[in-house]
Amino acid sequence: MSRARPGLVRSAMSPTRDRMIATTAHLLRAQGFHGTGLNQITADALAPKGSMYHHFPGGKEQLAEEAIRYYADVVLSLLEHCLENPDVPDALDAFVGALSHQLERSAFLDGCPVGLTAMEAGATSDRLAAATQAAFDRWISAVARRLEKDGVPDAHERATTVIAAVEGGVMLARAHRSTAALRAISRSLAPLVVSCG
Amino acid sequence: MSRARPGLVRSAMSPTRDRMIATTAHLLRAQGFHGTGLNQITADALAPKGSMYHHFPGGKEQLAEEAIRYYADVVLSLLEHCLENPDVPDALDAFVGALSHQLERSAFLDGCPVGLTAMEAGATSDRLAAATQAAFDRWISAVARRLEKDGVPDAHERATTVIAAVEGGVMLARAHRSTAALRAISRSLAPLVVSCG
Amino acid sequence: MSRARPGLVRSAMSPTRDRMIATTAHLLRAQGFHGTGLNQITADALAPKGSMYHHFPGGKEQLAEEAIRYYADVVLSLLEHCLENPDVPDALDAFVGALSHQLERSAFLDGCPVGLTAMEAGATSDRLAAATQAAFDRWISAVARRLEKDGVPDAHERATTVIAAVEGGVMLARAHRSTAALRAISRSLAPLVVSCG
Amino acid sequence: MSRARPGLVRSAMSPTRDRMIATTAHLLRAQGFHGTGLNQITADALAPKGSMYHHFPGGKEQLAEEAIRYYADVVLSLLEHCLENPDVPDALDAFVGALSHQLERSAFLDGCPVGLTAMEAGATSDRLAAATQAAFDRWISAVARRLEKDGVPDAHERATTVIAAVEGGVMLARAHRSTAALRAISRSLAPLVVSCG
DNA sequence: ACTCTCGGGACCCCCCGTTGAT
């Protein structure tokens, strides 16, 4: 009877719900968890405030959790797409380039909601800490798998370094309002991601 | 004669003022700019609430700005102390180890207020963006000078990568509540900071 | 034939409906009208939230109205049972004792929903005012009939005083978290309810 | 130097504060604790919202507590004034008459905030329970002292009954929107408050 | 006949960052 199996295609459940998650992810990038109010989220998502409580009984924390999950998915797709490149330094460059492009297009408003939330609320909320941890793990694993395939030694450690440096690069980019740091990082990291490095 | 020369011996102006700055720096590490209230700052600093706008006419933003400057000084001292080590990878290890120690001692509450503020408010407040930018620049320059002294090529780019990766590592440490990522980063980055790398 | 005769066998209409009424009566005793939410009622009654407006199109007000009617019935039964006692002071003592027992058993949570609702919403809602008025009238009449039978003068006035004092005693009991006041009232009122008083 | 000694003449501290207490007492009479919002209180008292938290750091509960204390004082004055009457039944009649007058003048909106709060929140909030208990105790004591002076036996028990019956009478008056019950109670109680009763 | 999802504002209490008077 064509009813969505609950838990299977969550994103098909409700357009309002999805809009709220996407809006939250977006606002989280620019303002962080504490800087983003429910009023702004519902206003930007054109959602009534009463729906908040219906779709996200866990409140703002649940909403942020799902927004992080959503954003982690999006970035993972981008990352995996880039990693299809035969050359890993090129892949890294493409990934960093995409992030740089987003930063520039948004006047350096769109940072990384995962890293920001990890630093803001990671120590307070177990729920958000778990969500950010999972996001990082998935990204690191994606890179690590590619490095392993290429026979790069210490694949997981290096993948961790790559993700950390990119996150730090986004941070620097926001502070400097320039993507120069990101480009520098991409170049410096090249030797780390090749097997002869 | 009772007018302190601005910027020179600022820290000698008022013990209350200094306590507020140090307290703010500490709270910013754990909760970020928007998550930290003036009430908590004045309470923790044992400062009367009314003094806030006497000492910091620029309000919360000025207070955060000075806290970031203060924290940047402290970390710069630590960094320069570590960089006196004859071996740069060892220096990096010592630096990362000190940060790890702080994280562990504080149950991963004490992150980096500079990076956090850069992501939270960097796009909104020019003042805070400038403060975080300056902090990063000083740290990067300190590393770059040492690399140049050792004849490492692309010193500034690599120094940028080092600082970015360490900041990203602190982020990962908070998310995972473990310093494993920081240690991995320190190891992976070693080849980048030696002249034969 | 499937139409329940309204008012006659109302309680046979739906077990869910009855459970909601009983639950509401119970919550009204402890928290009052404004302090009791529909969410709590439906949750405690294990009733589906969507059924609310099917069973009670008049909303919360209708639900409270029926709960008061229901509670008035229960107390009237208790009162009439006590009044079968040949001695009216003994009857009063038994009635007050039963109320005291309920208060003590519930840690003084279970007061009187009728009196509480009368004071909370009696001035606002005609519907609830009528329901509480009817409840009080039935209780007073039950006492008055017995007093008349015993030849007590001013039966209705004295019955009114008895009910008022008992309601006030429940109030005092809740405030003091002690049933001492109720016992005192029962003793003091004895001369009023005998013909030679 | 001419500054009000704190704690001595509390009511002289701030006119805004006093207005808020009086307004709260008034609203509590008609709507109860849960039915009265802080918005309405501040609006009716022509007080800025931010002052709430300044004058009453304990929030709504503290405000209600002080309102109850204030109202208890007012009623105690009235009661003691009435009890100066040489005849206690007359005194009781005058007291009940004053309450009746208030009820009628306010279209039966102005009940008793003490009794209402005792029933609404007495079981939840220790603070409010204590405040209502103290109010009742003072009223009962005032009556008991007078009865003792007249040589009435069981003075405290009878005083308790008087206060309970009057409170219950106010309840009935609100339900019936008539002061008939209060007048009946006053008459019925007369024999209890004279020494030969 | 009955239930559930989803939506819809209004409003809750609390606390925020800020200032005028002193």
Added chain:
DNA sequence: ATCAACGGGGGGTCCCGAGAGT
């Protein structure tokens, strides 16, 4: 150098319809 006073949101929950589906 201080503090009482100030408005304005903060997140959260309220009671209640509309629609589609058993």
